[in-house]
Amino acid sequence: MSEQSMRRPVRAVALGVGAVLIAFLVVLAVTHSGAKESAESNLLGKPAPVVEAELLGGGKFNLSYRKGSWVILNFFNSTCVPCVREHPELVKFAEAESAQDEPAEIYTVINDDSDTAVRTFFDKNGGDWPKVKDDNGTIAVAFGVAKVPETWIVDPNGFVRMRITGEISTDFLNETMSNFRLQASGVG
Amino acid sequence: MNLKSANRSIKRWPGWLVLALATFVLLAVGIAADNGPQTQQDRIDAISKRIACPTCQGESVYVSRASSAESIRNEIARQVGTGQLNDDEIVAYLEDSFGGDVLLVPRSTGLDALVWALPVAVAVAAIAGLTMAFRRWRSQSLLVATDDDEAIVADLRKEVP
Incomplete structure (x- = not known):
């Protein structure tokens, strides 16, 4: 057997290994990085999960009953630094929204926090919107919230329109809501 | 025999x-x-072991003590308790909420299937390659006596009484 014919399988194996490595690199390149900062979610464009919970201070909250209004769910914990930092922005946004003909409804979803701590925080920092209790984490799991803060926007038809991970700003929320309203009115 | x-x-x-x-x-x-598991707790444990804690590195919801893991365990327990969904459907529900990263065991469909298929393909290719190589090496190692070799052996035989 000649040396040349001996080299053929070696070349074939080398080519095969090379092909597998290239395929592996392609897979790594196209696969989602898993970054948690991403605002992607399987729920976007789908009906919002069923949410039935108690409100802090009494009363019931049922997300499906909020159809007809834009709903903003802000997942919050009073010990989370970004939550505390974004809070003034949310208060400003709420003030701006109150001037709208049909203001968006803001709800804080309490994430792994005590009622007392949340009450104390809101008494001190403002924000008179309702606070939804999520003692077992059912709402967080339904929305796939692992870290706070997270903000979700649900449209008047009950469909999830946006997920914002991390801190939000008043300007971003104002602009986003303005765009959504334009789209809904058929102008955008 | x-x-x-x-x-x-x-x-x-x-x-x-x-x-x-x-x-x-x-x-x-x-x-x-x-x-398969029989009791509800067995089902909860089995499902929890298939789900990754979304705020931890490489830990299952079953093992992790993080609050997000605890929430997921609670939800699994609630879903198992209602008895409306089977294990795969509960896992699919969690995957729908948290995304595919929450699965500790990759799916056998789509791009994830490569995780299962590639090692098998590589193993088959490696075995085939090795088999071919061994066959070649064996055939090469067979020594064929030349005329000179045979002459030497014949001479030696003559010398032996």
Whole structure:
């Protein structure tokens, strides 16, 4: 057997290994990085999960009953630094929204926090919107919230329109809501 | 049947065929065997072990003490308690909420299927390559006596009384 014919399988194996490595690199390149900062979610464009919970201070909250209004769910914990930092922005946004003909409804979803701590925080920092209790984490799991803060926007038809991970700003929320309203009115 | 003939019969095709068939049957029985969990807590534990804690590195919801893991465990317990969904459907529900990253065991469809298929493909290619290489090396190692070699042996034989 000649040396040349001996080299053929070696070349074939080398080519095969090379092909597998290239395929592996392609897979790594196209696969989602898993970054948690991403605002992607399987729920976007789908009906919002069923949410039935108690409100802090009494009363019931049922997300499906909020159809007809834009709903903003802000997942919050009073010990989370970004939550505390974004809070003034949310208060400003709420003030701006109150001037709208049909203001968006803001709800804080309490994430792994005590009622007392949340009450104390809101008494001190403002924000008179309702606070939804999520003692077992059912709402967080339904929305796939692992870290706070997270903000979700649900449209008047009950469909999830946006997920914002991390801190939000008043300007971003104002602009986003303005765009959504334009789209809904058929102008955008 | 002595050992030699038994070895010979195994080396023939039917022997390998029986071996392959037995392997296939054992695998099929292993996969299909119903050793699933019985109690609700067993189901909760089994599902929790399939789900990654979304705020931890490489820990399952079953192991992790993080609050997000605890929430997921609670939700699994609630879903199991209602009895409306089977284990795969509960896992699918969690995957829908948290995304595919929450699965500790990759799916066998789509791009994730490569995780299962690639090692098998590489193993098959490697075995095939090695088999070919060994055959070649064996055929090369067979020494063929040249005329000169035979002459030397003949001379030596003549010298032996």
